[in-house]
């Protein structure tokens with residue numbers, strides 16, 4: 001990535017701002033947030049493009065974390081590609097073109113060939129310098145990116161489709177919600193995922209209620225639970241991170257009286273489970289010592305439902321967030337998991353009335369992210 005373009009006026013000349021230690025456009029004074037010369041190979045215009053890609057041309061809502069994971073993945077791709085720049089390639093070729101005949105002339109004709117060798121060396125030196133100047137620092141963390149994305153919004157305006165960190169209150173239910181009768185409910189371990197599904201109309205398209213373990217959406221939680229408790233045909237789908245807390249979700253829903261402890265309903269685990277990600281390439285799993293400690297407390301009945309290598313993976317502190325998957329792929333995976341729950345051969349019973357759905361519907365994110373070609377190419 002070479003050069004930056006003002007996201008407002010397209011100008012390519014910048015001056016250092018006297019107020020902040022960043023750059024401003026020399027023409028319209030617009031502030032630069034992502035400066036590829038400051039160590040992260042992202043620019044403000046690339047961010048605008050990334051917003052278009054992740055939201056599939058502004059048709060999907062997404063969370064801040066999903067966006068930051070998306071940027072992180074794009075950065076990893078960028079580093080992996082490590083394409084030498086045009087300047088580096090040209091100066092390398094010129095270097096060789098001067099060096100070779102120079103050496104031949106020096107050995108077989110006269111020492112005046114050394115002049116050509118010298119010119120060749122200068123070009124090779126340029127190649128090295130260009131390569132060094134284009135090396136970037138270590139990739140920023142998801143949290144570091146999040147604070148840059150917030151700053152980007154302060155300067156360039158709210159990102160369309162980006163869901164608020166604290167979900168806005170839904171309009172107070174006017175009795176309309178009680179007219180629906182859902183035979184299915186997706187319960188998520190995190191409110192952010194429930195918010196994401198609802199914002200993208202998942203509940204309408206799949207005819208199911210969506211709730212989070214901590215009671216989102218607050219305004220309709222109680223009436224919806226009441227309705228679900230009265231439905232003997234109910235099917236429950238647990239959707240969670242691949243983490244210690246995540247693998248507990250199904251059994252929590254099974255046992256807790258507030259949930260379905262007093263109701264004979266099947267519970268389907270939609271994942272993520274360690275077996276779905278631990279031997280797959282391309283997933284962005286994280287590690288934390290705190291999670292490792294939590295894993296020791298996993299109750300016996302949950303351990304029994306996991307493979308020994310899954311328990312080991314969790315005990316090492318590994319986890320993977322659903323938000324690290326591309327939003328469009330997550331929506332597809334959850335819909336297809338629900339559809340598969342109808343076919344009996346897709347179900348693996350693990351506890352009383354608790355099933356896993358196979359084969360796993362999460363595609364490898366390497367494939368996933370090919371849904372966005374040339375994001376940063």
Ligand SMILES: [Zn+2]
Nearest residue numbers: 006009025028
């Ligand atoms: Zn400008």
